[in-house]
Amino acid sequence: MAPTQLADVGAVALVASLAISIYVVIAALYSVRAKKPQFLASAENGIYLIAGLTTLAAAILEYALITNQFRFEYVATHTSSDQPLLYTISALWGGQEGSLLFWAWLLAIFAAIVLIQNRAQNRELIPAVTIFLAFTEGFFLLLVVLLASPFKLLEFTPAEGKGLNPLLQNPGMFIHPITLYLGYVGFTIPFAFALGALATGRLNDMWIRTTRRWALWSWLFLSLGLLFGMRWAYVVLGWGGYWGWDPVENSALIPWLTATAYLHSVMIQEKRGMLKIWNHVLIMLTFILSILGTFLTRSGIVQSVHAFGVGQMGPFFLAFIGLVVLGFLYLLYARLGDLREENELHSLLSREATFLLNNLLFVGAAFATLWGTIFPMISELVTGNQISVAAPFFNQVNGPIFLALILLMGICTLIGWRRASPEKLAHNFGKPFIAALGIVIALFFLSIRDLAGLIAFGIAAFVMGSLLIEYYRGIRARVRQYNENALVALLNLVQKNRRRYGGYVVHIGIVLAVIGITGSTLYQREQQYNFKPGETISFEQYTLTFEGLQMTPAANRDIIAARLKVTENGNPIGTLTPSKDYYRAADQNTTEVAIRSTLREDLYLILAGWTNDGTATIKIVINPLVTWLWIGFGVFICGTIIAALPDPREAIVRAPSRVREAASAA
């Protein structure tokens, strides 16, 4: 097909999807009002149809990208014929129009999956869920139809495209937006069920149980998105760090924080029938902040509020967010009487209390980060001058909050539900506390003398101790009771209660990450040197010999690399080649750092520049313990997957739903 025909089909598919999503909202509403279930069936078919049509639209755009149809404005501005196929594929979500289409497409697929999952259950909630999903879908379709059409054609066909931004041509950047968007979009599902519960008055914890996996997988993908983003910053941006409190990074972290609070607080509702309103509010915040995150990344508003008017998208997002919040608050207010707590909190020394504190801290960190992120825009609106907030603000506020959260992670595992007796507590705290004290004293003699480091490592040791004791106890109980050997007991322990022990694996991962973050934040060293060819320079235990620059042309870029032979304490550890890549189509350089990782520290080399006589300027950075951050993330992800996989106990819970509802009503 000719580009014009392809573009027409794509544009028509999107307009049709928009029309159908409006129909779905109306039909599902009518089915409830007029008690005509056939209209709900029709609305559900509408969702499936939207899934099909948006898939077609995304496929057309992807086809146009891969076949370099530069007549498409989006293709011409985001690909070039010489760039690797991988990044031509990822150009689908590399720009504004494409990424909004990607959002709409993912949501349509998710909506269809939800309806298939719930064909025989939760039928009372489905009309409201369908209405909200179609409403949100309609919003994103409206944006791609009215404001940011990916199927806009140019008057002529350019000979060559501009190519994807070279900074984005990295495998991490291929996967980072996908995972981030899977997370953002996924939170729409639990929120839709929360609204369904409010709309129908079925306010037991069924909506939470039904969407637990959706929330958990979305959270996992958001975490992966953060991980890939950090990794990308570390290996591609080449400033030696992985987190800069950049507004774009923050806008992914903020919903992650509220989602983490939500994952914890729903346990209190499931166990004790408490925090019902709070849980509704948390999932609403997570959804809104995901939308806000999409908006902040996509609109350019971060640079200046003036982009708000220019981009046209601002008012649309504001109106959508406003409508959702108002609708939510109205429903919540109408149901306040039915959201009474079923239990009371008794003691500040209880696991419930630690969960409450955890929630306050997570939400506090989310608001502090949000405040620092949007303050420049607010100040510009109010005073005309933009006042921005630097990274130290985020570190000063969030550092202590995060450390308190980590400490709480350890306390929580040691403290009982309802009311803990001081004697029991003292007994439980003893061993981890001694472990922490031992570590702190050892570190002190290893000449780590700064307070922040000692506190952070001490807390990490305390939490790790408490988690290991928890595993030890579980294993010992099984060994005694069933005569299993320790390894079998461990596997069975996790298998029998994946949610709990998977959660503990997540916590272990976080402790490891804390070790990495503490080491690389507090003890980073860096130095910049000018190397003449053949010159040798020593930095701490490393000796670097510069062998010269070499240029290698690649398909779409020229690579200029500095070869450095490195020895550590006199032992050769190989040649490192930090380089700069010059991308011809974009006329832009990217920095390719060279990293030599060990569990102890990373040696991180940046080629900062060179002169005509062959002298190279190399920045040497030593990042202690940073590998533990990535290891911790790996453990964290395994733990989340363990907790998200089906749990045999839950199958038993799910079957007699009437029985449980009777129990919760009692």
Next chain:
Amino acid sequence: MQNVIATPDIRATTSPRAGSLKFLIAGVLIVAAMAFAVLASFQDNTVYYLTLPEFSAQKAKFAGQVVRVNGPLDQASIQLDQKTMVLKFNMKDGGIVQPVVYKGVVPDTLTNGESVVAEGKLDAQGVFQANSILVKCPSKYEESK
């Protein structure tokens, strides 16, 4: 950790609002502590973000103060001493020309950057001593225009 079916006794317990006050007090204290932390560190870490004409008009007000200035980059003025890694360039907006000096790793996007955000302060000679510079592209995820 018991599942819900096994613990109907917990759900059935109801009691008067005896314990809620201490929770309220504890909660308020923690929220207040966080709010205080935000306000306290906010004061020390805010930096004015100004366009070149705004900065130029208020030079006296911002003398010696760290600010962020955003201005169009005069490509012709870029001088980089590779030996010392000292970068000199001008921001130029209409008739306003502001020389900037920066020492450090030069951003890759400088040579085709349109505008620059420099953070630092003005010295006595009227030269802007930048301790960090950011070459502007619309968004990290948007292609640079």
